Amino acid sequence: MEAEQETDMSYETIQVDPLSPIIGAEISGVDISKPLGNQTYQELHDALMKHQVIFFRDQEMTLDEHKAFGRHFGELHIHPSAKAPEGHPEIITIHADEKSKVVAGMKWHSDVSCDAEPPMGSILHLHTIPESGGDTMFASGYAAYDALSEPIKEMVDGLKAWNESAHVHRDRFGASGKLRDGDDAFPESLHPIARTHPVTGKKALFVNENFTTRIEGLNKNESDAILKMLCDHIATPEFHCRFRWREKSVAFWDNRSAQHRTVWDYFPQVRHGYRVTIAGDKPF
């Protein structure tokens, strides 16, 4: 573990209970529908930096309150093509029921890494959940990067990869999605394979099974093999936690250091909620 993570952070306004030593912590003692005091904001941000994803229980929030909570952490991000509730372009509806043929996020991914400036984080609030099932898994990109061998680290440190969205979003949303930009409905971007987190300064593996299609500068046979290996690597259980939702739970993940994967094991039951996404900066 990094020295920074060993530091005993003391929280004065919230309580933080880790789900695993690697990633994830449940936070209690705060009503996030209300404006946050400076100290509470700082402690939530500290906990997010340390644990990469933080969870809250029993939060009642309107869409406006949900957005206001998100704005503490930055400008809100507008998804290039996903459906939004009327009047709330910064919100994505997350919904699955007995009519669903697919659900979003069944592969390990970082949100919207196809954007030139992918989100800093996402805040998911679920209102309706199945009796059991519908967990979300989170993986630490730091732990994944750190566990690579030195020769592979050295190689990927100098490489960038294409993150594309057409193959993911065109089928899912087609022309029915709200398009953020008619000319750029399905963006693609070149990002470092190992990105440096702008706050912690630590390196995180930043390729994902959903959006990352090829490594720039390698030929196809090489790129396919290295990408597949890295994506298999991210799926290592030791880098993960698995969050069990209850109604009105919130998960807030740092999209720069963590990946996540939804588990669709509850068909035909309903799972429903909203996501607010916070804008991020260009990966380096």
Place this chain on the structure above:
Amino acid sequence: MSYQTIDVKPLSPVIGAEISGVDLSQPLGNQTFQEIHDALMEHLVVFFRDQDLTLDQHKDFGRHFGELHVHPAAPGPEGHPEVINVHADAESKWVVGETWHSDVTCDDEPPMGSILHIHDVPDAGGDTMFANMYRAYEALSEPVRKMLDGLNAVHDSEHTLSVRYGDEGRFRDPEVRYPSAVHPVVRTHPVTGRKALYVNTSYTTAIEGLSKRESDAVLEMLLRHIATPEFQCRFRWRPKSIAFWDNRAAQHRALWDYYPQTRSGYRVTIAGDRPF
């Protein structure tokens, strides 16, 4: 390159040439030896037709190029430890060399080259494919080449040879029936100075310093890469043909598409030095 004593016709621009104008059963003159060696360095595998060679003449030809190598386990004809049988017929359950490989890379000092003389060939089939490992290396992208340049790989023989020979082998060293060695993933050819990819499907089991997942992924990628047709030629045998390959720069693969027919011959293998 111009040849005065032999005629050299490439099979492909990348690898392989057929040599005519020389009887290998007779001692080679200096100039002829030099020209055959030059052709081997240039084409990585050279072929000869209609050669009548006894086992002793076969070995004498090999000795022009170096000491002869004794295989760790493969059986051969009585009294000729430096010769191995290459034989398949209606009784065969397997044949040697059906995966891309360089010979005996499990040895610390793998062979410089091998000379295969086939006496009996099927009506059609039983070709041998050869692949140019300089080309394979050069066709890798710069970042992958850079990574591989510093790495070593384990070449093991137990998984290959123990299944094949069990207790029936002719063991060079009864204590170490199935040697294993560590060699650079990219070796520098001691004569040409060029870099060649030096991992193969038959013997290479792991890349040192990588995790198992990384090693498996990189090795699998490289072994698929080696099988690229643009790096290859395919030699069609006739009775009494010879193939002589540079084991440091070429890999090869036998095709067993002629069952239940017979294909039979002998191989003399020339000792090599430690890869670097």
